[in-house]
Amino acid sequence: MTPLDGALWLIRHNFAVFGCDHPGTPNCTGLHKTCDGSRGKHPTVAFTRAWTLDERKIHETFGRGLRNPAVAVGACSFPDGTRLAVVDSDRVGAIEEVARALGEQWPATMRVWTAKGHHDYVRVPAALKLGNSLGSLRGKFDGDIRAGNAFVVSVGAVHATGVLYELEDPERPPAVAPGWLLDALTAQQVPDRPQRRHTPRQGREIRSLDGLVNFVLRSRPGSRNGALYWAACRAWEHVADGHLAAGDVEAELIGAAIQIGLSEAEAHRTVASASRGTGVSA
Numbered sequence: 001m002t003p004l005d006g007a008l009w010l011i012r013h014n015f016a017v018f019g020c021d022h023p024g025t026p027n028c029t030g031l032h033k034t035c036d037g038s039r040g041k042h043p044t045v046a047f048t049r050a051w052t053l054d055e056r057k058i059h060e061t062f063g064r065g066l067r068n069p070a071v072a073v074g075a076c077s078f079p080d081g082t083r084l085a086v087v088d089s090d091r092v093g094a095i096e097e098v099a100r101a102l103g104e105q106w107p108a109t110m111r112v113w114t115a116k117g118h119h120d121y122v123r124v125p126a127a128l129k130l131g132n133s134l135g136s137l138r139g140k141f142d143g144d145i146r147a148g149n150a151f152v153v154s155v156g157a158v159h160a161t162g163v164l165y166e167l168e169d170p171e172r173p174p175a176v177a178p179g180w181l182l183d184a185l186t187a188q189q190v191p192d193r194p195q196r197r198h199t200p201r202q203g204r205e206i207r208s209l210d211g212l213v214n215f216v217l218r219s220r221p222g223s224r225n226g227a228l229y230w231a232a233c234r235a236w237e238h239v240a241d242g243h244l245a246a247g248d249v250e251a252e253l254i255g256a257a258i259q260i261g262l263s264e265a266e267a268h269r270t271v272a273s274a275s276r277g278t279g280v281s282a
Ligand SMILES: [Zn+2]
Pocket: 021, 028, 029, 030, 032, 034, 035, 036, 037, 038, 039, 042
C-alpha cells in the first residue's frame, strides 16, 4: 500500500486522517521548529483540527508530496456512537500478555503492524473520555494507549527503519474494547491527596513526559491551567534539547488537560503559549 492507498482506505473506514512527515523526504516536514530526529512521526498540520474524511483533500495531501498517513484518534467515531482508542503494543503480543495475566482475553480486532509491535484499534464508549493514561496498567503493559487528543501513524506509512505500517486483516473492523481494559484504563492511579503547593520545589526536576502528565492530572481545581502551563514549559524545554518529540508533548499534555476538565481550546492555547516562551513551535 502506498501512503495514498492507505489514507484512502482509512477514510473509507471512517478514520479521520492527516499527514505526518515521511522518512523518504530529505528533511522532516513536521510543523515543529526543532526536530528531535524521529522521522516519520511528526504531524505536518495541527492534527486535532486539520484532519479530514474527504477524498479530494486526501488526494491533495497524499497525491502530491510524500506524507505518512496518520489517524487523529479523538476525531474518529462509529455509527453506534462509540469512539476510537488505539492500544499500542511496543512489542508483539504485549497486550495479549496483559490479558492473560488478568485471566482475560484480548479480542480479535483491527490490527496495524508497526516497526516494533502493533496498534490494535478498538471501540470505546464516548462517555468515558479516555486520555492517554494507562490507569492501572502502568508498569504492567509494555506499550501505550492512544485515546482522546492523540494520533497514531497508520496504514500505508513508512517507519524510519523502512518498515511499513500494514493491516493484519483489512476485513476485520475494530472490536468493542473488553470491559477489563476499560476498568483498568479508568482506574484511579494517582492518590487524590490535597496538595498545598502546586509547583514542585526548586531543584526537583521532572524529566519524563509521564511525570509531567501526572503533574497535570494531579493538579487541583483552580490551579489546573497554571499546572498545565508549567508542565508544558518544562516539556517544550525537553523538546528544544531533543529529549521529547513535539507531537508527543502536544498530544499527551492536551489529553491530560482534557481529562481534568479543561476545554480542548483552552488546553491548546496554554500549551501553545508555553511553547512561545521556550521558543519551540507547537
Ligand atoms: Zn520532525
